[in-house]
Amino acid sequence: MMSQRHPSLPQPGLPLAPCQTLPTMYDLPSETPEDSGLPDEFHDLQPQLLSATLRLHHYAKSQIFTGTDLNLYYDVHHPQWFKRPDWFLVLGVQRLYQGTDLRSSYVLWQEGVAPFVAVELLSPGTEKEDLGDHAKLPEVNPSIVAATLNLQPEVGNGETIQDKPPRKWEVYEQILRVPYYIVFSRYTNQIRFFKLVGGRYQEQVLDSQQPRIWIPELKLGIGLWSGAFEGIERLWLRWYDDRNIWIPTDAERADRLAARLRELGEDPDALS
Numbered sequence: 001m002m003s004q005r006h007p008s009l010p011q012p013g014l015p016l017a018p019c020q021t022l023p024t025m026y027d028l029p030s031e032t033p034e035d036s037g038l039p040d041e042f043h044d045l046q047p048q049l050l051s052a053t054l055r056l057h058h059y060a061k062s063q064i065f066t067g068t069d070l071n072l073y074y075d076v077h078h079p080q081w082f083k084r085p086d087w088f089l090v091l092g093v094q095r096l097y098q099g100t101d102l103r104s105s106y107v108l109w110q111e112g113v114a115p116f117v118a119v120e121l122l123s124p125g126t127e128k129e130d131l132g133d134h135a136k137l138p139e140v141n142p143s144i145v146a147a148t149l150n151l152q153p154e155v156g157n158g159e160t161i162q163d164k165p166p167r168k169w170e171v172y173e174q175i176l177r178v179p180y181y182i183v184f185s186r187y188t189n190q191i192r193f194f195k196l197v198g199g200r201y202q203e204q205v206l207d208s209q210q211p212r213i214w215i216p217e218l219k220l221g222i223g224l225w226s227g228a229f230e231g232i233e234r235l236w237l238r239w240y241d242d243r244n245i246w247i248p249t250d251a252e253r254a255d256r257l258a259a260r261l262r263e264l265g266e267d268p269d270a271l272s
Contacts, residue, residue, distance in 0.1 A: 088115040122185040132169030
């Protein structure tokens with residue numbers, strides 16, 4: 001007796017990797033409609049490296065503050081308006097708030113000192129916020145632009161549109177007047193460097209092969225370093241000194257010292 005043949009059924013393809021099917025935080029809705037998404041892991045690690053390699057010899061550590069993803073309140077007339085820089089440096093303020101406590105935010109009209117350097121890490125959809133007209137994206141509605149600049153254009157029957165918070169670009173340039181503004185995209189590994197000149201940001205030309213930014217007031221520079229930080233190998237923003245040497249973290253200093261002791265025949269573990 002011949003066995004009955006069953007029609008062949010189409011076989012499904014191999015399952016897709018999670019990164020091809022699962023949404024990212026930038027795809028999911030937020031409780032706050034204007035929120036473009038929460039920081040990813042890179043937004044956590046990159047600021048850590050910037051703070052860990054910052055060495056300012058002409059400022060006491062107690063007179064330097066670096067903020068990471070911290071609410072920065074900048075307008076006493078709109079006390080609920082804030083920006084959240086990915087990383088910023090303030091000089092000449094106490095490391096601890098009123099010398100005693102860690103900050104929960106940075107309130108400009110209480111601190112009295114604006115950031116000296118601000119760094120933004122581009123995320124999907126934040127180019128216009130971070131780069132203003134330098135984002136080279138389609139222009140927004142002129143009424144919104146006017147509101148951003150705190151103007152009050154008429155919209156009909158003599159009414160005016162409600163004030164809206166300005167973008168980070170306008171806050172850094174026109175309100176805080178941050179002297180040095182750096183924008184980095186981990187997707188393209190491109191640095192853009194803006195310097196405040198005559199009250200407006202002017203983009204500075206960088207070497208495309210070896211982009212480095214020297215900040216004379218700090219006697220330090222910032223550039224793209226290729227290496228591993230926290231086990232992740234990639235290009236990172238990192239500080240370098242006046243000899244063009246990348247400034248090591250405390251952990252790297254300890255590793256180098258241990259290696260040197262071993263070269264001298266000493267056991268670093270026995271000395272601890």
